[in-house]
Amino acid sequence: MPRRGTKKPYIPIDGQACQVRDIGICAPFSGEALGALETFKAAERMYAPGRDFLVQGESAGEFFTVLDGWAFLYELLEDGRRQILDFCLPGAFLGFQPDLSAPVTYSAQALTDMSVCVFPRSRVADFVRQHPELGLRMACVAARDQYLAFRHLSNVGRRTARERVASLLLELFFRVRLHSPASSGDKIVIPLTQEHIGDALGLTSVHVNRTLRQLREEKLLTLKGGSLQVLDPDRLAEVAGFESDVAFLRH
Amino acid sequence: MPRRGTKKPYIPIDGQACQVRDIGICAPFSGEALGALETFKAAERMYAPGRDFLVQGESAGEFFTVLDGWAFLYELLEDGRRQILDFCLPGAFLGFQPDLSAPVTYSAQALTDMSVCVFPRSRVADFVRQHPELGLRMACVAARDQYLAFRHLSNVGRRTARERVASLLLELFFRVRLHSPASSGDKIVIPLTQEHIGDALGLTSVHVNRTLRQLREEKLLTLKGGSLQVLDPDRLAEVAGFESDVAFLRH
């Protein structure tokens, strides 16, 4: 999909076109502004699976866009209980806070090998003043993330284990397929353990296991070795209580 | 507290100074820009308790700042289960979405008599282009709201009923006192039924009732007739597992 003939239509990564060019924070930029955005960018960085690249309580001074790979945001309680707040796919925007010097309130951990775009918090105010479209874009992305967080909250607060699991897996299924090049087929790669799923949904991994077995026995889905296969999207959506407004999952 | 000597330092409401001038979306504005913001504002409006002023599934075309009174955001599931997503106090910013024409994803209901500032969604992009500080401000407010939503999610997903109730009430206690003129004393007005509390925390009102009794018997708090009295903030904070980063509750 070629873009209008500007000098620098894409932000290069390792000499390649940026995969999240159209869905991330950079979407509204083009032409000269895109070049400026690139000077605003502080770095690109890689993280290995398991790496905590944001740590609750520390102050980071930077925020991120995920270029490739999966991560998740989480909060730890004093006694070790963990709540996963969000799964971050390519295009996700994270780490931004109003008070630039304050410690961050959640941790972020890589689930796969991943690469991120790093922006310095200190210069964001100036940059937004020169490029107002970034401010609006950030507000829009934040609004979408709020929608996801609210959905997640309804799931955990008011749905049964069965509904929660169906809903999360179906949501991830759609989110992945929305932007992945090979977006057909009923199978996606999903680098989560049953414990991740439990910690996202307020359940124990034991109970997640039993719930998955049930869904498998009903021929709704299979989840095995990091691969999710949705056998019957419609019935699964029914179980999940999906409002089918999948459009909102888009960035 | 007098501000620098500009012509129009406050947005007038019914001839009075705006109560949320320093905490809402307008905080970074002053002087001429403040006048411009006022022309951006579409209206002021009042709502009576119980009034749904945003309805899930309808498209609104406007977003709001709460000037006075309480409201709450909620989602309804098909079978009537309700999840309260957030309580909105003066200064709250709500109803903004990336896709201006899309239906809103949650409902908003007034808890008390309230007044709101109404902004048209259609003109926000233009206005932000002329006044970049609004875009940044919206992003900041959204980041704070995300923090609250994440907190809420951790509560509901990973804490016991006792911890949830303590945490919510203490949070509201601090949020109210932060901006209320009479911010001393151990008592605040809190216009919630036990059912509201339950629907916010993923509990039944019956269980909220029992939990409140327990907290009352332990002389931690009393909640009666819309009035919350925190008897022992420190012990209550302990029960709530509060991380004491109350600073973040500020707008």
Added chain:
DNA sequence: AGCGACCCCTGATCTAGATCAAGTCGTGTG
């Protein structure tokens, strides 16, 4: 005064999901 709508409160019982305990796999490693 009488009535209906809401809240608040409490006891008895039930159940979804937690906890405890053990065993199977698969995979990397000294």
Added chain:
DNA sequence: CACACGACTTGATCTAGATCAGGGGTCGCT
């Protein structure tokens, strides 16, 4: 090859919180 480790599985039991059922108080309305 043995063996340690992490993820997945399954059964038995327990419990936090739901559900069911009822009683009482207050307020506004006729």
